[in-house]
Amino acid sequence: MKKLWLVFGIAALAACQSGPSQEQKKDSIKSDLQQAGEDVKSAASKTGDYLEQQKRETIDTLNARIAQIDQATEELKKKGDKKSKEARQKLEEMKLQMQHEVEDVKQASAEKWDSTKKAAEEFGDKSGKLWSDFKRDFKDLFN
Template identity: 35%
Template sequence: MQKYFLILAAAAFMACQGNRTDNTSDSASEKMQEGMEDIREGAEMEADTAGAYFREQRDKLAKSIEERRAELDAKIEELKKDGSAKSEKARKRLEKVRDDLDAKLQDVKNSTAETWDDTKKGIDETMKKVDDEWQEFKRDFKELFR
């Protein structure tokens, strides 16, 4: 955003310098005002674009987490029906993973543009942990997957 601001500021400055033959302060002041307005409009457009991009990324990530959670919920329900001791152990393990996902989903939903990079980093780490846990779970409980 600073890059765009500097470009717009340079353009405004050049616009003011371009008409040096006009020595009236009113003309220079008008050009300066026009340049400043261009800078404001450019900054607003940049902020709108960045905000839209952030919201899109946040919603996409939240949807991905919700889909993963739905998969876990389905397997947890299936394990509840089985009722064996091994199924109970597996269910508790998956519920822990689901709880971790729920916490991260709240982080995503509560994130702001300013905190997005840190939130995304935390989510990436959690999703890797969930993937690893899921693979380990499937290895440990092969007989529960038919």
């Protein structure tokens, strides 16, 4: 009988000693999950910040081109001849396209950003060519 009580005592002692380590494991797991959640939030925040920065840069580039168009339009208004009116119409069309592209960039979601950015960059390249062609075609108006 004494041996039986000795075995129960040892088993009880072992059970008591394993209790705190189980609690420590639970606390450790809980802490790890909280840290993982914070890391996910931080990564999402950084991704959102990066996306907003990319959008701002793209919009700034397009707005700079729009400012060039506005400046050229003002110069052409002073001339008032038929060719300058034609040039102003072309500039207005380019400006409308750029404003549309700015709105697309502003409203682009994170999921569609890559395709929107690619389209904006392609449009930027195309508008650069259009701008060069425009200046070449109407160079006599900008002396």
